[in-house]
Amino acid sequence: MKIHTKLLWSVLFLLVLYPLQAQKIQGLAKTPPMGWNSWNKFACDVSEIMIREEADAMAASGLKEAGYQYIVIDDCWQVTRDSLGFIVPDPQRFPSGIKALADYVHSKGLKFGIYSCAGDKTCAGRPAGRGHEYQDALMYAKWGVDYLKYDWCNTGKMNAEEAYSTMRDALFAAGRPIVFSLCEWGNNKPWLWGAAVGHLWRTTGDIYNCFDCKKNNGNWFANGVLQILDMQNGLRKFAGPDHWNDPDMLEVGNGMPANEDRAHFTMWCILAAPLIAGNDLRNMSPETKAILTNKEAIAINQDTLGIQGFKFVSKDSVETWMKPLCGGKWAVCVLNRSKSYRSVDLDWKFMSVTDSLSQREFNTSKEIFKIKDIWQNKEGGDTRKPLKAVIPAHDVLCLKLYRKE
CATH class of the missing domain: 3.20.20.70 (Aldolase class I)
Known part of the structure; x- marks a missing residue:
């Protein structure tokens, strides 16, 4: 006491x-x-x-x-x-x-x-x-x-x-x-x-x-x-x-x-x-x-840039989200909200965007990115070619895009 x-x-x-x-x-x-x-x-x-x-x-x-x-x-x-x-x-x-x-x-x-x-x-x-x-x-x-x-x-x-x-x-x-x-x-x-x-x-x-x-x-x-x-x-x-x-x-x-x-x-x-x-x-x-x-x-x-991601596009219960990362990298996540699988085709040349919050531009006609699937832990080519994938119900495709040296 x-x-x-x-x-x-x-x-x-x-x-x-x-x-x-x-x-x-x-x-x-x-x-x-x-x-x-x-x-x-x-x-x-x-x-x-x-x-x-x-x-x-x-x-x-x-x-x-x-x-x-x-x-x-x-x-x-x-x-x-x-x-x-x-x-x-x-x-x-x-x-x-x-x-x-x-x-x-x-x-x-x-x-x-x-x-x-x-x-x-x-x-x-x-x-x-x-x-x-x-x-x-x-x-x-x-x-x-x-x-x-x-x-x-x-x-x-x-x-x-x-x-x-x-x-x-x-x-x-x-x-x-x-x-x-x-x-x-x-x-x-x-x-x-x-x-x-x-x-x-x-x-x-x-x-x-x-x-x-x-x-x-x-x-x-x-x-x-x-x-x-x-x-x-x-x-x-x-x-x-x-x-x-x-x-x-x-x-x-x-x-x-x-x-x-x-x-x-x-x-x-x-x-x-x-x-x-x-x-x-x-x-x-x-x-x-x-x-x-x-x-x-x-x-x-935990990326030190500290920018929250944003929804880029939504179609047929499939959402594509993007998050700018430090060092010029990007995260791209495709979320399948539906109860059945969805086929997706990411044609990078149509995904150009400027994020006003981070003042970062994503434009594959200006810069080529390498691609890594973070859940499969696999490198997957680069953004010169479209990426095709099948996403199971209630699942995601999550990619890290980083600059091609």
Whole structure:
């Protein structure tokens, strides 16, 4: 209790000293964050044992080497607040405390993340952050938190930008570099103001583990992969290094067939979306592991140019997407949204485009590109000849185009 009393005095000091000079901590997400979150697979069934095991799996499975670094506990780790208002972890599920768990995650060479909510209670009805922002931020810093996902349940008539800015200011005052993930669901257009507040912001409601569907949850709908993909239209101009559109976490490995998982993962890479796995890392199939660790796909997502891809053309349930990459390279992805195979013929001379966002031109009459199929891991000639392919239902052809020497 003495420690918490000292922390409370620290909170009061920060409230007086910092509000006029607070800002977002810069440079924490120069490329889209990569990690794992407990919610999609486990919901409230979280514990320190499981989180440790997931960290072990990330470190041992090849995901860490592929670039994944955050282990994030979502809702239900907290049960109450103490007499001074400090958040209390569930003593049954987290008997060693959150700091010990964060230390364990750090010992694996990974980073540790946690969840809270801007309202009075979290989405699962646990104590949330409203009115305790500076207290919580100071506690997160003391515990060694590196990433905060901040939800938007039970907020009443709160102003989203003001609520998230308050937590931003608290994180700045606490003095620890913590990636701030705004999980506001896109209701208040966070892409218009989020860049000054957080490092990524949700653009939609929750994802659901299906490729093309909606799930009715009574007073709200969860969306499948294609539904969320369609909701990204018009948002690419707001994304870039340190401020990313977030179409929600990945469902790869949670029950869809491999072709749909592959298409899902590829489109999130084209979107320059955060890659936050949501499966059980302890029990991955070879197909799931291969998808989540594909180096070429991840390189497209993590490209330092920081440009979100765009839909170039759509015809007969087939969409062609393009993403400019650093070094004059391009990613070209052909998505088959239909339930049957589609034959495609990419005639490069008819695919000239100038991307006003990146100021990059794609014109094969001026420049010849070599072609690599990133899922087949095969070189495929160059852009002097059309490329013909058959794409299975709910699958993708994803190509990296690079300059011919």
